[in-house]
Every structure is written in structure tokens, then in C-alpha cells.
């Protein structure tokens with residue numbers, strides 16, 4: 659292999675060391691990278707994301723890239739790159755109070771596009787402008803969380819589904835709030851309407867066959883076909899288990915770091931920053947043709 663693999667702290671995810679992104683990557687290196695991605699789900703490439711070209715070169719090793727449906731998010735000249743920025747002085751940012759403190763850009767644990775039947779395959783995020791305070795991102799390996807469940811719980815949840823909705827106002831979250839959330843400024847972005855979606859609580863990865871817990875907390879509403887007084891305690895207990903910290907890796911970014919995640923086996927959270935800090939990240943998205951859920 660043309661690179662080394664080192665487990666990240668907490669044994670969740672791995673760092674890829676010594677990968678040369680200056681030339682074309684050959685087929686055997688690309689195959690090895692995909693094998694490691696499948697094994698660890700979360701990969702760190704430290705410091706080598708120094709240009710859009712390098713970002714795209716690495717992204718394209720992991721599948722066909724998706725162009726974001728919202729045109730304003732696309733970077734000029736690089737339609738496969740999403741530009742995500744928070745800038746000090748921007749009064750239009752969505753802001754929430756978390757336990758009384760105003761935070762910009764925080765998104766609690768979620769799986770991307772969970773509110774559709776076909777969530778995307780994964781993403782590669784690159785730190786372009788690092789804030790001097792905060793701005794970390796954390797991931798949970800939801801296969802590790804599933805593996806750690808008692809056999810009795812695994813049997814009980816094997817065929818259950820949960821209902822998901824597209825949620826932007828975090829006050830409406832029902833699970834996994836990790837504190838008190840109050841709306842500060844909602845911002846002015848208008849979002850499309852998405853119908854309710856049912857997702858199995860247990861996903862089987864189409865490539866590895868590994869099982870994982872699907873619990874995207876931002877959009878998790880309730881259990882399908884079960885009264886809330888019965889379903890809520892099950893969901894709350896699974897969320898508490900998954901968010902316990904035992905299956906989490908949190909990354910304190912440096913400029914040029916890139917993190918790759920398998921969206922079919924992880925949740926992630928943006929921790930955000932206090933108001934008044936600049937943060938810019940670029941993201942690419944790998945398409946996913948695998949259907950996990952169904953429209954309700």
C-alpha cells in the first residue's frame with residue numbers, strides 16, 4: 659500500500675498517513691483506500707487538502723460525485739464542491755442558544771439526507787478557514803454502537819422502523835438534544851418541503867454486510883406503528899447509548915485536513931462556534947443508489 663493506516667484515538671476511525679495526492683492515484687491504491695474506508699467508516703487525511711483539485715482528486719476515489727441541488731451552495735467553477743461558510747458580521751446566520759450560549763453553525767448528530775429514502779453514500783470535508791475558537795466536527799461509528807448492544811435489544815429492534823422529518827428548527831428535536839436548545843435567529847434561507855420517511859432502526863451495509871444503528875437525532879420523530887408512550891423510551895435509550903461518547907471521534911481541525919465518512923454507517927455533528935468567528939469548509943458528496951428507507 660502507498661500509505662499507512664493508524665487508528666484514531668478511541669479506536670473509532672483511522673488516519674491515512676503518507677498518501678501522495680500530487681500525481682494520479684493508481685487502481686490498486688484506490689482499491690486499498692476503499693477497503694480501509696469500508697473497514698473504518700471515518701478516515702482522516704491530515705493537512706493534504708491544500709487545493710480544490712486535490713480535494714476532488716481524493717473524492718473521486720470513492721465514487722461518483724453528486725452536484726448539490728441548491729445552486730447557491732455550489733462553488734463557482736467546481737460544481738461538485740459545496741461551499742459552507744460562516745463569517746463574522748453575517749447577521750443572517752441561523753443561531754441557537756445551547757444551554758443559554760449563542761452558537762452559530764451547530765448541527766447536532768445526524769446522518770445526511772436521512773429524510774429521503776436514499777441517503778447519500780458519504781462525504782469528504784475539507785477545512786479551508788479554521789476558526790480560532792470551536793468549529794470541531796465529531797463522528798459516531800453506528801456499527802460499533804450496534805455491536806455493543808445486548809443480544810436481547812438487537813432482537814427487539816430487528817424489524818422496527820422510525821419516522822424522520824426534515825427539521826431545521828432545532829427546538830423541535832425530540833431526541834439527543836444534549837442540553838437546552840432555544841432559537842435565536844432563524845435566518846432567511848427557504849427550504850423545500852420533504853414528505854415523512856420511515857427508516858429501519860437497523861441498517862445493513864450493502865457493501866460490508868455490517869449492521870449499524872440508524873438514529874439521526876436532528877430529524878428523529880417517533881417509532882412507526884407504535885404509540886409514543888411505548889416507542890419513545892426505546893428510542894431514548896438507543897440514542898443515549900449511541901451518544902454516550904464510547905463510539906465517537908471528535909476532530910479538532912487544522913487547515914488542509916480532510917475527513918471522509920461513510921454516511922451509511924455514521925452520524926456526525928458540527929459543534930459550531932460562538933458568533934463572530936470565520937469558518938469555511940468545502941464538501942464533496944458521493945452519490946448513493948442504495949435505498950434504506952421508504953416514503954410514508
Ligand SMILES: [Fe+2]
Nearest residue numbers: 768769770926
Ligand atoms: Fe451533515
